[in-house]
Amino acid sequence: MNGKPLLQLQDIRRSFTSSGRKTNALNGISLLLERGETLGIVGESGSGKSTLGRIAVGLDNPTDGKVWIGGVDVATVSTTNRRELFRGSQMIFQDPYSSLNPRLKVGRQIGEGLFASGISNWRDIHERVSELFVQVGLRPDQVDRFPHEFSGGQRQRVAIARALAPGPSIIVADEPVSALDVTIQAQILDLMFDIQKQVALSYLFISHDMAVVAHLSDRIAVMHRGRIVECGPTESVVGDARHPYTKMLLEAVPRLGRRRTGEKRLPEQLPHHDAGDLFECVAPGHQVLVSENWKFKPEAR
Numbered sequence: 001m002n003g004k005p006l007l008q009l010q011d012i013r014r015s016f017t018s019s020g021r022k023t024n025a026l027n028g029i030s031l032l033l034e035r036g037e038t039l040g041i042v043g044e045s046g047s048g049k050s051t052l053g054r055i056a057v058g059l060d061n062p063t064d065g066k067v068w069i070g071g072v073d074v075a076t077v078s079t080t081n082r083r084e085l086f087r088g089s090q091m092i093f094q095d096p097y098s099s100l101n102p103r104l105k106v107g108r109q110i111g112e113g114l115f116a117s118g119i120s121n122w123r124d125i126h127e128r129v130s131e132l133f134v135q136v137g138l139r140p141d142q143v144d145r146f147p148h149e150f151s152g153g154q155r156q157r158v159a160i161a162r163a164l165a166p167g168p169s170i171i172v173a174d175e176p177v178s179a180l181d182v183t184i185q186a187q188i189l190d191l192m193f194d195i196q197k198q199v200a201l202s203y204l205f206i207s208h209d210m211a212v213v214a215h216l217s218d219r220i221a222v223m224h225r226g227r228i229v230e231c232g233p234t235e236s237v238v239g240d241a242r243h244p245y246t247k248m249l250l251e252a253v254p255r256l257g258r259r260r261t262g263e264k265r266l267p268e269q270l271p272h273h274d275a276g277d278l279f280e281c282v283a284p285g286h287q288v289l290v291s292e293n294w295k296f297k298p299e300a301r
């Protein structure tokens with residue numbers, strides 16, 4: 001790959017229309033994901049995080065805006081090349097049970113990913129699947145099990161192995177630990193961190209939980225109603241949040257909120273962003289960007 005950012009999104013918009021009602025899930029998202037970094041995406045339910053993640057891995061298309069993978073504008077490539085382009089972008093979901101085929105042995109499911117990425121010898125595939133199992137902390141003899149024969153944490157390890165199989169450079173993890181017990185959450189986050197040290201991987205790490213996002217991310221982008229309202233290095237966003245919505249998210253997390261003093265009350269109204277407020281989470285290095293163009297306005301119910 002060239003020296004271009006791994007993933008670049010420019011003014012991404014996505015609306016859905018169902019039963020005659022239009023929802024603007026994304027209202028102009030611009031961000032960069034650099035090589036080897038973890039960009040955390042945090043925001044409450046419905047803020048557009050999953051829609052953003054799906055667009056980042058090619059599972060959905062924006063209504064408007066541009067997606068570049070390694071400097072290549074996705075809109076300019078053929079369907080076949082597009083599939084190839086997105087092979088380097090894999091996704092891990094919240095519920096590994098529903099994202100795994102319940103009727104297929106897990107080794108086979110991972111093997112199929114390897115086959116699709118060009119390994120045609122099943123002996124090589126079997127060997128690689130065993131290696132992947134070891135990499136995610138499972139035993140090679142567990143490859144012949146079905147998904148229901150694993151615990152929740154083990155299933156997420158299987159899902160991680162499957163995502164790693166095609167040798168991706170980007171993994172979008174959408175609430176990967178939300179369904180797990182706290183101790184298991186820490187194990188999976190540590191595993192993701194260790195894997196990133198072993199192989200050159202960038203994570204787009206999506207969660208509603210600021211504590212979880214802060215644990216793993218180099219940078220954090222805070223999403224509110226389909227927009228990024230604050231973005232910067234984790235220590236700045238967590239330690240010195242500027243946007244009221246970010247402060248609100250932090251106050252909702254006792255473990256992180258305790259760091260802050262003198263601001264115990266949550267804002268009674270959420271900030272409203274003007275439609276023309278285009279905010280770009282493209283800061284290289286340590287710059288903190290805060291959307292300034294907001295005012296408090298009662299929430300529309």
Ligand SMILES: Nc1ncnc2c1ncn2[C@@H]1O[C@H](COP(=O)(O)OP(=O)(O)OP(=O)(O)O)[C@@H](O)[C@H]1O
Nearest residue numbers: 016017018023025044045046047048049050051052
């Ligand atoms: N396929 C769809 N059809 C209609 N509306 C959709 C669709 N996908 C998402 N939406 C709407 O877009 C908005 C953003 O949804 P999205 O799932 O991206 O948010 P989220 O931040 O990931 O929330 P959650 O954590 O609850 O999944 C929501 O209002 C949702 O109802």
